[in-house]
């Protein structure tokens with residue numbers, strides 16, 4: 096590992112922040128905190144923190160000695176000064192005289208002594224930083240250090256590698272007790288350059304930002320060179336099926352099995368993100384996977400994101416997916432029962448004071464395929480996958496030099512159910528479509544607005560369009576997946592559904608929206624025109640619906656098919672036959688899906704919109720048509736019973752309403768401002 100310190104960049108940070116009234120100490124604290132936060136081998140998703148002891152002035156002009164320490168909710172990779180709340184240090188130091196201090200009291204004292212009452216909560220490791228004498232302190236859960244200390248003889252190994260340069264602190268749960276012990280270890284040998292926290296991580300410190308940071312890099316590098324002495328092949332592989340099933344084929348099975356069925360309500364679904372790096376495959380294909388993968392998390396704070404153990408499922412074989420599905424359901428049930436037993440056992444030991452969290456896995460290991468991270472949102476799934484990938488690295492390196500042995504479950508239970516750890520997950524709002532994956536075809540005005548509206552209600556979004564750039568642009572607006580696809584080509588349809596399954600694990604909502612209008616007097620229209628319109632306005636709807644249903648059936652958690660229909664389907668306009676005829680067929684297609692798949696919990700509905708400014712009804716067409724009728728453009732667009740122009744967002748809201756309407760199927764929602772001639776009967 097190499098130092099990323101750069102004098103010019105450090106200078107730049109000092110100058111840029113000085114212009115905003117931020118001190119040099121804080122500017123440099125921001126600078127090296129980001130250097131640490133941007134290396135995933137050092138810091139992942141909140142797994143680390145930093146501090147600086149400095150001076151700050153309050154509103155009365157009084158100076159205070161403070162510790163500015165990473166606050167919860169701030170990400171080290173792009174931290175700003177607000178993410179380093181300043182706490183008066185004297186009252187914190189006085190706490191050291193106490194024998195015990197409850198977590199609530201610790202948080203209270205920290206908040207009482209903030210200089211800014213609206214600042215985020217200082218890190219749960221604030222007191223540890225405060226009790227150490229150095230000005231700059233850096234803390235990470237570096238992967239290589241964990242490989243070293245997550246061993247039966249981890250403390251001895253750390254002594255050997257660091258040869259007196261680092262203090263070694265036995266494992267104690269984070270909080271007041273750990274802060275006191277760490278300070279005692281430091282004071283026994285005040286010339287140490289940092290501390291190794293057994294089965295937890297590493298602290299380094301220095302008189303300035305550069306020294307603390309570069310000590311972190313050096314100490315982590317020493318661990319890395321010790322690990323390089325390990326065995327080159329760590330996990331002898333076991334023979335797998337000749338043809339393993341594709342990841343996209345099994346993702347919906349896993350995702351469906353992990354979903355929590357709720358009586359009379361939508362299931363609690365998870366997003367599943369696939370990872371397949373070569374090291375992951377070596378790990379999941381190892382003959383001893385059931386042993387090394389089940390020993391527990393590499394550092395305690397991972398447990399709130401990944402639970403203590405991953406779910407291991409059998410290797411899936413191509414063509415035998417029903418067997419695999421049965422095995423996965425059994426494995427999930429066993430996982431849940433074991434989690435419940437673990438909770439009951441440890442909660443009894445803790446005096447039955449805790450409330451159980453859900454029993455679903457957050458990481459799934461699949462021999463021959465890779466690993467899936469599961470989370471209620473795409474972001475949470477990605478975090479779980481990142482932590483699982485990091486775990487693969489730590490365990491592989493640990494096994495290469497010895498035996499991976501993390502903390503026992505009782506210590507981890509305390510962390511999993513520690514109120515201050517759970518507080519890190521607060522703020523994750525559950526919305527009506529949280530956990531659901533929506534695929535929208537067509538990235539025009541209606542498609543983009545619908546993607547946005549579904550995302551606002553919590554769905555993860557994939558949007559496809561024949562114009563790949565348009566799809567990517569619409570997807571970027573909702574942090575979704577944008578893919579190029581000609582929906583009239585079945586092989587392209589299959590490919591994009593597979594990509595969505597690999598990225599999110601499956602599909603719950605299909606908005607089949609892509610379309611185009613062809614015109615012509617029906618007796619004279621060319622056969623080619625009519626057939627082209629049928630390809631896009633009928634057969635493509637069938638192709639995407641068929642693929643969506645195939646995936647929904649594997650998930651076994653129902654789903655919603657939504658079709659963009661047209662007024663032309665019920666109220667044909669002159670010379671619009673080439674458009675209206677396939678749309679009429681699509682309306683019946685919608686009803687056929689409602690009929691054939693209602694028993695599977697798959698609902699099928701359509702939106703019948705009219706006169707919406709979009710790719711089908713362009714500004715030029717609006718100008719021409721209003722002129723032909725001798726009315727203004729505004730009057731033309733609001734020529735309906737309500738005298739109101741229908742917007743793409745109005746149509747989007749109708750799709751969202753139908754996505755949530757649990758007891759509605761075979762229905763057409765009309766969004767046209769009112770048109771009696773086109774009213775359904």
Ligand SMILES: [Zn+2]
Pocket residue numbers: 142143220234235236295296
């Ligand atoms: Zn830590």
